[in-house]
Amino acid sequence: MSQITTNGDLTTSDGRPLKAALAAAQFRAKRRAFFLVAPLLLFIIVSFILPIGQMLHRSVFHDGFAANAPDVKAWFAVNPDGTAPDEAAYAALAQDFKAMKADKTAGIAGTRVNYTLPETRSLITATARVADDLAPPYKDAFLALNPKWGDAAVWQAMRSASSAYTADFYLISTDRERAADGTIQKVPENTRIYIYLFVKTFLLSAVITVICFFLAFPVAHLLATLPTARANLMMILVLLPFWTSLLVRTTSWIVLLQGQGVVNDVLIALGIVGDDGRLKMMYNQAGTIIVMTHVLLPFMILPLYSVMKTIPPSYARAARSLGATSWTTFRRIYLPQTLPGIGAGALLVFILAVGYYITPALVGGADGQLISNFIDFHMDKSNWSLAAALSAMLLGGVLVLYWLYDRLVGIDNLKLG
Amino acid sequence: MVAVSSTDAFVVFDHVQKSYDGTSLVVKDLNLAIGKGEFLTMLGPSGSGKTTCLMMLAGFETATNGEITLDGRPINQVPPHKRGIGMVFQNYALFPHMTVGENLSFPLEVRGMGKSDREAKVKRALDMVQMYAFINRRPSQLSGGQQQRIALARALVFDPKLVLMDEPLGALDKQLREHMQFEIKHLHESLGITVVYVTHDQGEALTMSDRVAVFNDGRIQQLAPPSDLYERPDNSFVAGFIGENNKLHGTLEDVSGGRATVRLTTGELIDATAVNVSTKGQSTLVSIRPERVEYKPELLPAGAHTIDAEVLEFIYMGDMFRTRLRVAGSDDFVIKSRNTLGQRMLAPGEKIKIGWAPQDARALDPQ
Ligand SMILES: Nc1ncnc2c1ncn2[C@@H]1O[C@H](COP(=O)(O)OP(=O)(O)OP(=O)(O)O)[C@@H](O)[C@H]1O
Ligand SMILES: [Mg+2]
Numbered sequence: 001m002s003q004i005t006t007n008g009d010l011t012t013s014d015g016r017p018l019k020a021a022l023a024a025a026q027f028r029a030k031r032r033a034f035f036l037v038a039p040l041l042l043f044i045i046v047s048f049i050l051p052i053g054q055m056l057h058r059s060v061f062h063d064g065f066a067a068n069a070p071d072v073k074a075w076f077a078v079n080p081d082g083t084a085p086d087e088a089a090y091a092a093l094a095q096d097f098k099a100m101k102a103d104k105t106a107g108i109a110g111t112r113v114n115y116t117l118p119e120t121r122s123l124i125t126a127t128a129r130v131a132d133d134l135a136p137p138y139k140d141a142f143l144a145l146n147p148k149w150g151d152a153a154v155w156q157a158m159r160s161a162s163s164a165y166t167a168d169f170y171l172i173s174t175d176r177e178r179a180a181d182g183t184i185q186k187v188p189e190n191t192r193i194y195i196y197l198f199v200k201t202f203l204l205s206a207v208i209t210v211i212c213f214f215l216a217f218p219v220a221h222l223l224a225t226l227p228t229a230r231a232n233l234m235m236i237l238v239l240l241p242f243w244t245s246l247l248v249r250t251t252s253w254i255v256l257l258q259g260q261g262v263v264n265d266v267l268i269a270l271g272i273v274g275d276d277g278r279l280k281m282m283y284n285q286a287g288t289i290i291v292m293t294h295v296l297l298p299f300m301i302l303p304l305y306s307v308m309k310t311i312p313p314s315y316a317r318a319a320r321s322l323g324a325t326s327w328t329t330f331r332r333i334y335l336p337q338t339l340p341g342i343g344a345g346a347l348l349v350f351i352l353a354v355g356y357y358i359t360p361a362l363v364g365g366a367d368g369q370l371i372s373n374f375i376d377f378h379m380d381k382s383n384w385s386l387a388a389a390l391s392a393m394l395l396g397g398v399l400v401l402y403w404l405y406d407r408l409v410g411i412d413n414l415k416l417g
Numbered sequence: 418m419v420a421v422s423s424t425d426a427f428v429v430f431d432h433v434q435k436s437y438d439g440t441s442l443v444v445k446d447l448n449l450a451i452g453k454g455e456f457l458t459m460l461g462p463s464g465s466g467k468t469t470c471l472m473m474l475a476g477f478e479t480a481t482n483g484e485i486t487l488d489g490r491p492i493n494q495v496p497p498h499k500r501g502i503g504m505v506f507q508n509y510a511l512f513p514h515m516t517v518g519e520n521l522s523f524p525l526e527v528r529g530m531g532k533s534d535r536e537a538k539v540k541r542a543l544d545m546v547q548m549y550a551f552i553n554r555r556p557s558q559l560s561g562g563q564q565q566r567i568a569l570a571r572a573l574v575f576d577p578k579l580v581l582m583d584e585p586l587g588a589l590d591k592q593l594r595e596h597m598q599f600e601i602k603h604l605h606e607s608l609g610i611t612v613v614y615v616t617h618d619q620g621e622a623l624t625m626s627d628r629v630a631v632f633n634d635g636r637i638q639q640l641a642p643p644s645d646l647y648e649r650p651d652n653s654f655v656a657g658f659i660g661e662n663n664k665l666h667g668t669l670e671d672v673s674g675g676r677a678t679v680r681l682t683t684g685e686l687i688d689a690t691a692v693n694v695s696t697k698g699q700s701t702l703v704s705i706r707p708e709r710v711e712y713k714p715e716l717l718p719a720g721a722h723t724i725d726a727e728v729l730e731f732i733y734m735g736d737m738f739r740t741r742l743r744v745a746g747s748d749d750f751v752i753k754s755r756n757t758l759g760q761r762m763l764a765p766g767e768k769i770k771i772g773w774a775p776q777d778a779r780a781l782d783p784q
Pocket of ligand 1: 437438443461462463464465466467468469470617
């Protein structure tokens with residue numbers, strides 16, 4: 001029994017305040033819940049949160065130059081931005097180059113500066129190679145070695161690289177660079193690639209999502225309305241692709257769609273296209289779209305199906321009996337109720353498509369490559385920071401979409417199963 | 418309302434048959450004429466084909482054979498949305514993504530009605546079920562009984578001439594169900610609509626209907642007003658299905674002018690009315706309602722046979738006494754007596770004689 005004390009708080013029968021008793025009871029339940037999820041939590045932290053954190057860190061951190069050129073770094077620290085390099089600066093640089101040569105770290109240092117100012121890597125590695133020959137006066141020695149050493153832009157780039165933390169990788173990822181005077185400008189038109197790639201990736205993913213939706217909707221509806229035995233059989237057919245290796249599936253598409261492939265041969269045999277008019281459906285954007293649609297289709301079908309399964313046929317019947325045609329019934333009654341499934345499926349397919357890598361790599365040819373293929377390319381080249389910055393931007397884009405979705409549809413309207 | 422001839426009937430099922438799988442008939446040979454303004458209930462055990470009949474009438478299932486006419490017009494080829502039939506579903510089927518007002522507005526919108534007319538009609542329909550205050554709620558924010566009322570209002574809002582209800586009160590508790598029975602009945606009377614109502618609750622069927630069609634095994638076993646159904650069942654299925662009744666097995670000893678004398682399997686003779694048995698020596702099942710059995714010596718019907726009984730159990734039920742007897746070798750013969758002043762409580766083990774008026778015992782097919 002609970003009682004009310006003089007100050008109006010409820011207490012339990014043994015006189016403890018009700019709130020405290022409730023908190024104590026809930027604490028035990030919460031602690032148990034925590035222990036139950038602890039393994040998963042640990043797994044997610046180790047395998048997901050830490051790597052993402054590390055990636056984000058790398059996208060703004062590169063100490064290739066900062067760690068290997070301590071003397072120049074010290075000179076930059078005491079001389080403000082815009083100071084012309086004096087003899088002391090060149091002396092510090094010579095000191096650092098000697099150390100780099102001894103440690104064989106000129107390459108990594110050069111790479112870092114190169115990010116900020118292209119074509120400086122070779123300047124730095126070449127200079128380091130002859131560092132032992134440098135003698136005072138250093139300024140003249142450097143200029144004799146290569147007149148570029150007098151270029152303010154080079155010094156600006158080194159100043160920027162002497163800080164381990166930098167936004168340069170994000171500048172590169174958005175096709176921008178620092179001018180000699182430190183202002184940010186767009187790179188020359190013919191070298192702009194990343195913005196275009198991001199736009200292309202998001203557009204292609206949107207196209208794939210839309211195609212998946214139109215293909216999946218009728219199938220999911222059929223699945224949800226067929227008698228169980230036949231629905232199960234169909235479900236197996238839908239899931240069949242999951243049991244086949246992605247590579248096998250992609251290869252089969254190549255066999256079907258390539259220039260000398262089955263589809264083209266059939267079209268020619270039927271006289272629909274001539275031998276010189278073979279359709280190009282492989283190694284281009286079309287190939288990427290076709291194969292990725294196939295690969296991602298189940299991710300649209302399953303959430304749609306699980307939502308449709310819960311919509312009793314009596315709603316449609318009620319609408320019909322109230323005088324609605326079958327089209328009105330579909331549009332006003334059925335479709336709105338499948339929205340959570342559409343949202344979940346579209347989000348799932350879109351996010352998977354945005355990050356998809358292997359299919360475009362295999363069938364995309366030159367113009368079917370997506371941003372993830374470039375991320376992979378930079379990882380191959382050990383340009384970790386640039387790959388990380390591109391990934392972070394991709395992640396940011398997806399999060400923005402997610403936020404938009406939440407604003408427009410509501411995340412609690414999402415139904416995955 | 419008594420029998421309706423198929424010429425002035427509103428809804429007619431004419432030799433309707435239905436099979437889902439092509440191997441068995443779910444509705445075997447349905448002939449039914451429903452009058453305008455009638456409240457007709459389809460009552461029957463689970464799986465007897467009631468919903469199927471309703472679905473054929475609403476247009477969601479097609480009759481395999483036979484013809485259904487609505488207001489003189491054959492409707493086999495008319496799609497559901499053109500039939501203009503209001504329908505209340507067992508699970509209400511209120512559209513979850515629409516408010517109460519939008520739910521009611523929907524049938525008017527699809528009929529192309531203007532906004533102000535719609536609002537007036539929605540208000541009128543909601544007032545009818547005293548739910549106008551809930552117009553902006555979603556169905557999920559309503560209790561079962563409230564949803565029921567909205568479903569009712571939605572089925573009525575577009576002024577259909579015919580309303581079908583498939584176990585509309587099945588999900589409600591007893592008290593609410595009785596209240597809603599009263600409200601539906603009241604609406605039926607004040608609006609003058611024709612209602613076809615499906616239930617497997619016989620109490621509901623008896624209290625609400627003008628006529629009840631008792632279904633079993635895809636056939637109508639009896640179509641009659643509630644009092645006939647209870648007091649004069651046509652066959653042993655109806656007698657057993659409607660209300661409580663005592664069954665005694667025997668053979669016809671003598672039949673004359675509808676009056677039968679039956680020799681029970683244990684040898685006793687009893688009196689009954691011959692219903693669907695006629696030849697001497699035929700085996701029969703005699704059905705007697707518990708409240709029509711008399712045991713006080715001074716009230717036993719004069720000239721009729723009486724039979725020995727032993728009291729096995731006496732149950733006090735407040736307004737009634739319920740006594741279980743052993744009669745003619747069977748242990749489940751029950752009598753009910755009202756708890757009136759001076760009514761005697763029988764004690765277990767007591768030996769009594771029981772009897773009844775011959776018209777209260779009906780000699781039926783043995784089934
Ligand atoms: N869509 C269907 N396909 C195949 N058989 C069906 C279908 N609907 C109903 N049946 C069968 O038809 C018979 C009659 O079903 P119906 O739903 O008409 O019964 P009912 O009288 O409404 O029963 P209940 O009181 O349980 O609702 C049942 O045996 C049922 O299994
Ligand atoms: Mg039913």
